[in-house]
Amino acid sequence: MPAGTTTLQRSHVEQLVRQILKDHLNTPVRTTLDIPAISTGPNPLLVNVSARHIHVTQSDLEQLFGPGAKLSTLKDLYQDGEFASEQTVNVIGPRNRMIPNVRILGPTRDYTQVELSYTDGIYMGIDLPLKTSGDHDNTPGCVLVGPHGAVNLSKGVIRAERHVHMSPDDAAHYGVKSGDYMSLRIHGPCGATFNNLLVREHPKVKLEVHIDTDEGNACHLASATKIELMK
Ligand SMILES: [Zn+2]
Numbered sequence: 001m002p003a004g005t006t007t008l009q010r011s012h013v014e015q016l017v018r019q020i021l022k023d024h025l026n027t028p029v030r031t032t033l034d035i036p037a038i039s040t041g042p043n044p045l046l047v048n049v050s051a052r053h054i055h056v057t058q059s060d061l062e063q064l065f066g067p068g069a070k071l072s073t074l075k076d077l078y079q080d081g082e083f084a085s086e087q088t089v090n091v092i093g094p095r096n097r098m099i100p101n102v103r104i105l106g107p108t109r110d111y112t113q114v115e116l117s118y119t120d121g122i123y124m125g126i127d128l129p130l131k132t133s134g135d136h137d138n139t140p141g142c143v144l145v146g147p148h149g150a151v152n153l154s155k156g157v158i159r160a161e162r163h164v165h166m167s168p169d170d171a172a173h174y175g176v177k178s179g180d181y182m183s184l185r186i187h188g189p190c191g192a193t194f195n196n197l198l199v200r201e202h203p204k205v206k207l208e209v210h211i212d213t214d215e216g217n218a219c220h221l222a223s224a225t226k227i228e229l230m231k
Helices: 010-026 058-065 118-124 168-174 213-218
Strands: 047-050 053-055 073-076 083-092 098-106 113-115 142-145 150-153 157-160 163-166 181-187 192-201 208-212 226-230
Touching (some): 058 083, 098 118, 118 213, 168 192
Parallel strands (some): 053 098
Antiparallel strands (some): 083 142, 142 150, 181 226
């Protein structure tokens, strides 16, 4: 070993990576709150891209991470109480193709669900059904592998239907109700209009549109100049 070189301990490397990740996540990024919205309602309009992620039951979490495992917060999400956890798992599909390090979003739920993009589905060899969260009728499964163990999921792998979370105030402003569909127009050099945006009304949510990475990239959300929510 050359003079002056020190061997990096595994724990030190892990600590470095964790720090870099935290610094990166804490770096202020441009959010769509900074993009002017057309026809603003009582609350600011925000469009966020949901990257591939997993929701788990407490029992599956313990199967993956060991008895008594708890989700720990890496980053709070825009909706109160929801967070990206520090825990990730590997998702294995029918052709033994794997997507590593898919993040679990907390808190735990009463079902385990894997949300992938169509691009992920093509890579994995899974014909993803378009579903709203929690609807697992006729959905494929997969294998989840964590540091403690694996979960053989018989169903719950979906491509989440694009949607907008709304409080009753916002729903009244836009003249829609839960289950209705709206359109989202992204203005900009690579702009696009997305139809079939499902309204999901709940008294405790903040106004927020969720599209996935394929959609976010298709309209290059980062260069959007205006956003518009239309009935
Ligand atoms: Zn959502």
